[in-house]
Amino acid sequence: MNHSPQVALPQGMTRRDVIAVISEIGRDLNLSAAAVYILTKLIGSTSAKDWTEPGAEPVFYGSQETMAERCHLTARQMRSHERTLERCGLLIRDTKANGAREAGTGRGLVFTPLKACFADLLALRDQKRERTSRIKELKSLRSVRLRRMKENIARLSPEALDDEAIASTLSRFNAWPRSDRLHSLGIEQLEQHIQDATALCEELEELLQNLPESSCEPAVSFRSLLQEDNEKNPSVICNASVDERSAGKPAHSNLLKSEPSGSDDCLEKQDAGPSGVINPKLEALMQPEQLFKLASDDFQTALAARSNRITEEAIIDAAHDMLTPLGINYSAWRGACGAMGRHVAALCVLVLDANRDHPQTPVRNPGGFLRGMVRAHKRGTLNLTGSLIGLQRRRGW
Template sequence: MAFQRAAHPAATRAYRDTEDEHPTLPGNMQRDSFAALVERVAPRLGVGPAAAHAFVRLASMTRPSDWTSPDRTPFIYAEAGEVAKMLGLSQPRTRAITCELERAGLVERRTGANGSRSRAAGTGLYFGAAIARAAELKVLDDQLAAERQQEIFLRGQRSTHKRHLIRALEGLSEISPHCPEAEAIRHEADTWPSADRLHRMDLAALESHVDEADQLCRTALDLLQKREKTSGGPLENKRSYIQDTTEESLVSCNETVDRRSAGKPAHDKSHVVPPDGGPNCREKDDGAASGALKSEFIARLGPQRLFDLASPEMQLYLCGRAEPEYLRFHDFVWAAERRVPELGISPDAWNTAREAMGEDSAMLSILILDARKSEPGHVIFKPGGYLRAMTERYRRGELYLIRSLIGLSERQRAGQGS
């Protein structure tokens, strides 16, 4: 015996009497926008793509004003055979789709004793059940939109982990060509789902995979650091001569910081060019990697100094990764990517910045923007626009990130001294 799904309670509500109240769409919602909303949330209602599209088509056959009028309910009184012709479907297929929509609480079938439909008899396909659920469906639509944004963010983080992992493995191959630990890491990375498969993973599975990818990348970076140490190579978080000569100017520069209006990056009067290069942020399935594995800014200033200049929210993320003095480029990029959606910056604005500036400068731009937004009395109304403005200034050669760091440091010191 075939399984029959129970009808949604909304489908059995009685709107049959002329004296019944007629539900209306809330606020400024109209027929077409509501039908599109239903189509978006249909999978969560157990409605397939064909039935969801049919709902949109059926809704378009009604009068738009009936969806917002308190004295009538939109309906289709055409016979089932006529509806099938209008949808371009067979009658059995149309009947199955109608039943699917009714079970989901999106339409109500009212028929005469012989199955007939007519305007005079008040029979046909009625949409009052769906309208009565408009607020509920809007909440569901908002949840799905938030999940889609989270999925975009997670795919971006997986892309970052893959790029950094490949670069770490390249470094290990140069230092220790026959390292068994590196081979084990490479073998595990080969089992990762492709970029295309990431789009088909549900949110829970995607979150789990991205956490595993992050951990494998950090394992590879730990191994690279150990091998560099034994081979006498440079370590990313070791203080260099350039850091020693830069730190003093960072904390003691007395030149006035130009405070501009909210939404515009501060203009720097000294010309300190940020690192060159701009990796493409799109993940390549062939394993090719681009982007810096190490940060010129971290080498110059040290991870502790950058940590101190970060916002409290970014510092909270970084503290969960390592002690400040042991933070790596991967950790700062990871934290910056976490702050991007929290600041209301779109993935497109972040990807554009990363492609134009390179990960190093883009990461530092987020750190600066985030820190300035946290300053008392300083309001950045549109962080996404602020980042785009920084990107444009970078392209024109007018973005001076070291000067911005000097400004952050001076304001921190002034705040501590007050």
């Protein structure tokens, strides 16, 4: 018997790949966990070469009773699972009238239908992975919005809570779905929720600007986290020397040296303002428009896709969207936001992305670098200001 002599798995695929795909998407084929387990056991008991050779038919010849014993089932349960798999179009039960199977006559459980539709199963697996990745990305973006709302709420004075507009905004915020229920919303509803959450954040921020009784103090001091305190140290960090490390060594966080090492006429030293006064040049460098110019083309594209305005929040969103292309784990991003604040974490991503093409010390492991920068921040040695100045010099400004 030969049901489809031209059937073949996609090039490079083997029986092991079939088992892996079935294990991953079996529940999406409306199979129970037990049925998925039985199917993989049956496939594993067929000839491996029959899956790779065009025209060959993978067949399970073992007895129902023997396989049932291996799977700790009764023969009746095994028979029920086989019928389910046949109804799903994954195999053909070609047995004698009494259910007997014989290798000599080719009678048994024939998996040619599964072999024929395996390319479709691969596409289904890829779609599931894309969906899972998208939901993970949206959940992380919702986490950014949640943190943004909480930071803004922390700026409200007790008197501001009596304002009707504020109360309405907080009521809508309290109606947000819980984080552990986001997955059940589906991609379309989750995307709509992110849009609504973004609009609510912007609405609360606009209300804050018009409420004189609010504290209007950010939860995190952006400038101090950049290690730019001119009262203590009027000089700007220099990048005259370069840390020579090979890509094979562990990632290091001191993208720029923590102490000035340039000559007396080094331009960074000339940038320092009087004690207690923020240098206007550095102040301008921290503006969103200037940061946008320092960013890479990819970062600028990510920002433009999110917003038509260059704002701090747009930069944060762009940094979030760059995590996957840079290979930065979401746990590293959340840790950076928790330790340094969202603005500084976004600047770290901007700097790491922009320095991937550094002529002497390119960033080859952005995720490792970001974790290293968090550790440097906790030690009080993180110097993003110097990094931005060095990036500005490389841009030829």
